[in-house]
Amino acid sequence: MKRFSELMAGQTLLPIIQADSVEQGILIAKAMANAELKVVEVVLRSESSLETLTAIKEELPELVVGAGTVLDKHILAEALLAKPDYIVTPCCTPDLLRALVDSNVVALPGVANCADIALARDAGFPELKLFPASLAGGIPFLKAVSSVFQDTSFCPTGGINADNKNDFLALPNVVAVGGTWVAKKEWVEAENWEAITQACCAANL
Numbered sequence: 001m002k003r004f005s006e007l008m009a010g011q012t013l014l015p016i017i018q019a020d021s022v023e024q025g026i027l028i029a030k031a032m033a034n035a036e037l038k039v040v041e042v043v044l045r046s047e048s049s050l051e052t053l054t055a056i057k058e059e060l061p062e063l064v065v066g067a068g069t070v071l072d073k074h075i076l077a078e079a080l081l082a083k084p085d086y087i088v089t090p091c092c093t094p095d096l097l098r099a100l101v102d103s104n105v106v107a108l109p110g111v112a113n114c115a116d117i118a119l120a121r122d123a124g125f126p127e128l129k130l131f132p133a134s135l136a137g138g139i140p141f142l143k144a145v146s147s148v149f150q151d152t153s154f155c156p157t158g159g160i161n162a163d164n165k166n167d168f169l170a171l172p173n174v175v176a177v178g179g180t181w182v183a184k185k186e187w188v189e190a191e192n193w194e195a196i197t198q199a200c201c202a203a204n205l
């Protein structure tokens with residue numbers, strides 16, 4: 001099975017799509033694709049999220065589209081029906097990790113401490129989402145665990161922004177950073193798709 005970093009193929013920004021409707025989700029994804037981004041994550045936080053994911057895959061077949069905010073094995077089972085290219089979870093439990101392994105889909109499980117990392121590592125996941133990165137220790141935490149979990153890499157998400165993302169990306173155990181700051185709610189509400197494209201371009205340098 002491919003690793004998350006292989007899907008990213010050098011892309012260092014994992015932009016998050018939070019949409020209130022399918023149409024809005026497609027427009028956000030198009031704005032991201034216009035910034036030459038190839039991988040996006042649709043978070044499952046509204047009634048229409050899975051429909052949005054499917055529509056983005058149909059409309060923009062060149063994009064690699066993941067499903068995020070997968071909290072448990074039941075949500076995972078629903079998410080898999082939309083055929084996401086990968087799965088992101090904000091947390092991990094033995095049940096969820098087992099279901100991720102069984103799904104055979106590329107996955108980025110979420111961790112917030114050393115016990116979580118050990119659990120995910122035991123389940124066979126060498127690449128993990130650190131969430132919420134800014135509250136779960138941020139850069140000092142990632143530096144501290146680099147010498148202990150030498151075979152583990154991270155995609156910090158939660159509290160990442162234009163000002164701190166380069167400091168995270170400078171760490172050898174960080175493969176990418178994720179976040180919503182490149183598709184701010186106010187831009188989406190104002191239908192300012194160009195602002196999203198520009199923020200994505202600036203963030204993926």
Ligand code: 3PG
Pocket residue numbers: 016043068069131157158159160178179180181
């Ligand atoms: C997530 O789903 O990973 C978080 O909502 C991202 O956090 P952010 O909004 O601080 O980028």
